[in-house]
Amino acid sequence: MSDATTSASITPVVVRLKLSLLRNGLRQSGGRRAAYVASAVVALLFAALQLLGLISLRGDAHADSVVVLLVAVLGLGWAVMPLFFPSGDETLDPTRLVMLPLRPQPLVRALLAASLVGIGPLFTLVLLLGSVIAVAHGAAAYVTAVLALPLSLLICVALARAVAAANIRLLTSRKGRDLAVLSGLVIAVGAQLVNFGAQRLGSSGLAQLDPAGEVLRWVPPASAVGAVDSVSRGSYGLACTQLALSVGALAALLTLWSRTLTRLMTAPDGSTLQSAEPAAKDRTAAGGLARLLPSGRTGTVMERSLRYVWRDPKTKAAWVTSLAIGLIVPVFNALQGTGSVYFACFAAGMLGIQMYNQFGQDTSAFWMVAMTISTTRDAYVELRARALALLVITLPYAALVTVLTTAMLGDWPRLPEVLGLSFALLGAMLATGAWTSARFPYSIPQGSHKNVAPGQAGLAWISIFGGMISAALLCAPVITLTIWSNVSANGDQWSWVLLPVGAAYGAAITYAGLRLAAPGTARRLPEILAAVSKG
Amino acid sequence: MTSAAVRVRGLWKRFGQQVAVAGIDLELPSGKFIGLVGPNGAGKTTTLSMVTGLLRPDQGSVEVVGHDVWADPVAVKARIGVLPEGLRLFERLSGRELLGYSGRLRGLPGAEVDKRATQLLDVLDLAGAQHKLVVDYSTGMRKKIGLAAALLHNPEVLFLDEPFEGVDPVSAQTIRGVLERYTASGATVVFSSHVMELVESLCDWVAVMAAGRIRAQGTLAEVRGEAPTLQQAFLELVGAGARDHGSDLDWLGGGTR
Numbered sequence: 001m002s003d004a005t006t007s008a009s010i011t012p013v014v015v016r017l018k019l020s021l022l023r024n025g026l027r028q029s030g031g032r033r034a035a036y037v038a039s040a041v042v043a044l045l046f047a048a049l050q051l052l053g054l055i056s057l058r059g060d061a062h063a064d065s066v067v068v069l070l071v072a073v074l075g076l077g078w079a080v081m082p083l084f085f086p087s088g089d090e091t092l093d094p095t096r097l098v099m100l101p102l103r104p105q106p107l108v109r110a111l112l113a114a115s116l117v118g119i120g121p122l123f124t125l126v127l128l129l130g131s132v133i134a135v136a137h138g139a140a141a142y143v144t145a146v147l148a149l150p151l152s153l154l155i156c157v158a159l160a161r162a163v164a165a166a167n168i169r170l171l172t173s174r175k176g177r178d179l180a181v182l183s184g185l186v187i188a189v190g191a192q193l194v195n196f197g198a199q200r201l202g203s204s205g206l207a208q209l210d211p212a213g214e215v216l217r218w219v220p221p222a223s224a225v226g227a228v229d230s231v232s233r234g235s236y237g238l239a240c241t242q243l244a245l246s247v248g249a250l251a252a253l254l255t256l257w258s259r260t261l262t263r264l265m266t267a268p269d270g271s272t273l274q275s276a277e278p279a280a281k282d283r284t285a286a287g288g289l290a291r292l293l294p295s296g297r298t299g300t301v302m303e304r305s306l307r308y309v310w311r312d313p314k315t316k317a318a319w320v321t322s323l324a325i326g327l328i329v330p331v332f333n334a335l336q337g338t339g340s341v342y343f344a345c346f347a348a349g350m351l352g353i354q355m356y357n358q359f360g361q362d363t364s365a366f367w368m369v370a371m372t373i374s375t376t377r378d379a380y381v382e383l384r385a386r387a388l389a390l391l392v393i394t395l396p397y398a399a400l401v402t403v404l405t406t407a408m409l410g411d412w413p414r415l416p417e418v419l420g421l422s423f424a425l426l427g428a429m430l431a432t433g434a435w436t437s438a439r440f441p442y443s444i445p446q447g448s449h450k451n452v453a454p455g456q457a458g459l460a461w462i463s464i465f466g467g468m469i470s471a472a473l474l475c476a477p478v479i480t481l482t483i484w485s486n487v488s489a490n491g492d493q494w495s496w497v498l499l500p501v502g503a504a505y506g507a508a509i510t511y512a513g514l515r516l517a518a519p520g521t522a523r524r525l526p527e528i529l530a531a532v533s534k535g
Numbered sequence: 536m537t538s539a540a541v542r543v544r545g546l547w548k549r550f551g552q553q554v555a556v557a558g559i560d561l562e563l564p565s566g567k568f569i570g571l572v573g574p575n576g577a578g579k580t581t582t583l584s585m586v587t588g589l590l591r592p593d594q595g596s597v598e599v600v601g602h603d604v605w606a607d608p609v610a611v612k613a614r615i616g617v618l619p620e621g622l623r624l625f626e627r628l629s630g631r632e633l634l635g636y637s638g639r640l641r642g643l644p645g646a647e648v649d650k651r652a653t654q655l656l657d658v659l660d661l662a663g664a665q666h667k668l669v670v671d672y673s674t675g676m677r678k679k680i681g682l683a684a685a686l687l688h689n690p691e692v693l694f695l696d697e698p699f700e701g702v703d704p705v706s707a708q709t710i711r712g713v714l715e716r717y718t719a720s721g722a723t724v725v726f727s728s729h730v731m732e733l734v735e736s737l738c739d740w741v742a743v744m745a746a747g748r749i750r751a752q753g754t755l756a757e758v759r760g761e762a763p764t765l766q767q768a769f770l771e772l773v774g775a776g777a778r779d780h781g782s783d784l785d786w787l788g789g790g791t792r
Contacts, residue, residue, distance in 0.1 A: 300639035304625065311627040311668070365623040367589055368684070372640040374609040526591040533622065 054130030065213030352429020420502020427506025431513020
């Protein structure tokens with residue numbers, strides 16, 4: 001079979017394969033079909049609205065900046081998407097075609113064509129169409145647009161393919177699956193940032209985008225759309241450079257992708273080779289950590305807990321969410337001038353949640369802990385060490401967020417009482433967290449996006465919400481004192497007292513909570529193990 | 536050698552309607568290599584979980600080296616090592632970190648833990664993978680690191696649930712060597728399996744379980760009785776030996792159609 005016939009026949013085959021995969025995926029279940037249709041409708045509706053918005057932007061002085069920024073964000077989305085949704089597209093994994101006699105060039109062409117099938121590319125196409133309509137003025141610009149449109153679409157698709165191919169080993173490995181668990185988080189935090197950005201734009205106008213637009217109009221794929229704008233302004237030389245940049249980027253991406261593909265399909269699979277022994281740096285880092293921690297059970301448990309914050313994707317995702325939301329809520333509200341220093345307590349509250357369901361976070365590996373707990377004292381030390389590990393991160397973080405929020409609002413006189421309140425709340429959360437960990441443990445299924453095993457959702461809700469309400473109630477004395485210091489005539493003089501009082505109250509209530517939780521933990525070890533071993 | 540390592544009296548466990556363990560009595564001698572054998576679903580894992588204190592029995596008592604498992608956990612937990620089946624390890628720790636964690640939790644001094652961990656990793660052929668996370672280990676490597684964690688505090692009685700399940704022959708031989716050396720020093724190993732050849736070649740004392748009950752217990756010779764192999768004796772004990780498949784599948788083999 002000659003090269004010509006191969007290239008002529010393989011593209012439709014791969015496109016048909018993609019369509020079959022799509023169809024078969026939808027056939028598997030009604031729920032999946034419904035989800036697909038719904039997401040398609042939403043995506044297209046969104047795209048249509050964007051299209052209308054972009055067309056109405058035509059003629060606006062800042063239209064070029066908006067468009068360029070939009071296309072750049074689109075390009076970024078294409079680059080990042082395969083890292084977080086590796087399982088979304090089976091044709092993304094070229095190693096599945098490894099047994100077929102294929103040449104790289106026809107294969108790249110075929111896979112590129114197949115990539116253009118789907119909602120994502122359609123969505124991108126609509127957006128790009130709106131973008132060029134928004135900035136194209138005159139016949140020459142329209143001619144450029146006809147060139148720029150497919151060029152930017154191809155750059156987006158090639159970018160996704162190149163990134164996916166370069167990282168395929170990562171994506172199909174355990175680390176890649178760990179990364180996927182974090183994807184929801186990236187979207188959540190990203191949405192917060194977009195929301196914030198949109199509010200800023202709404203209040204101060206599109207002119208804010210111009211500096212970013214100046215840079216991004218040179219970065220492919222935005223440079224292709226930038227070229228359309230340049231032609232509209234009559235700067236043909238500029239436009240040629242921008243187009244050339246785009247073509248160059250596409251060529252570079254295709255070459256890179258083709259090379260990785262060739263290497264992937266001819267080199268032995270890395271998963272069968274013994275991976276190199278990680279360097280000794282890991283050991284010394286851990287050794288350094290261990291030296292700082294107390295000896296005995298306390299230090300051992302703290303070390304493991306802190307390692308898990310970093311290494312276990314579920315724990316890490318939970319922590320990053322808490323850290324991010326604990327920071328975003330008070331700080332962004334302060335930035336927008338709608339905040340209050342008391343919002344800083346949010347950080348303590350969010351981080352305190354990590355104390356909940358401690359044993360569920362261990363999964364069924366809790367048996368290793370259970371085998372070493374024989375007395376109430378053991379259980380107390382275990383729980384105390386977990387609370388201490390949490391405090392190592394939480395205490396400085398809550399203090400930092402509080403100081404930051406206070407600084408942004410310039411409300412320094414309130415700093416001591418807010419800090420005191422934060423510490424009291426943190427203590428109450430640790431206390432209720434320890435108690436509910438022992439009383440209402442539930443499983444956190446691994447390897448899925450679920451955080452509760454089927455049938456235990458009620459337990460999780462009782463545990464978290466009951467605990468949070470109790471924590472708020474437990475803080476009542478400190479809250480009352482804070483209110484008193486604010487309303488009474490000479491209360492302001494005494495507001496500094498709230499810092500030591502809050503801290504002492506938090507410490508005392510944590511101690512009481514741990515003491516109360518320990519006997520239950522020691523007594524109910526088999527029951528806890530059974531509860532956390534589901535799923 | 537006459538004292539019992541494990542003494543079980545009238546042990547019951549029900550899961551809803553299902554009776555997993557139906558009132559068993561067991562007396563396992565110390566210093567022996569003991570096999571708990573039975574078909575899948577016989578109640579081996581449930582029994583071992585109750586004996587080691589990981590599962591609360593509905594009824595009955597368990598004594599390990601003379602101490603009641605539920606009344607005196609301090610004495611029992613320090614004297615036993617466990618390798619359960621179907622429960623995770625702390626897999627985001629490296630092999631060495633897991634041993635360090637496990638040993639220190641049991642209150643051993645850090646330097647001693649590190650020394651023993653190094654030796655165990657060497658003997659079990661895990662030294663090359665000691666800094667790899669356990670989540671990246673193969674089945675055989677997981678069993679070996681689990682065994683190392685169970686041995687680290689030098690227990691008197693070791694309970695292993697299916698220690699050879701899914702383990703390659705090389706790792707199996709390594710595990711075997713370690714266990715033989717361990718029992719030779721006077722310690723007791725109790726392990727569950729459904730591979731009779733393995734039990735026959737390893738154990739000097741066998742308990743046969745089926746449908747939640749103990750069908751036979753005693754030395755290998757006693758349990759085997761007249762039968763030529765333990766496999767044969769086992770099939771008769773669990774009532775699977777007499778099953779006649781003469782007329783079933785008579786079309787199978789022997790040429791076309």
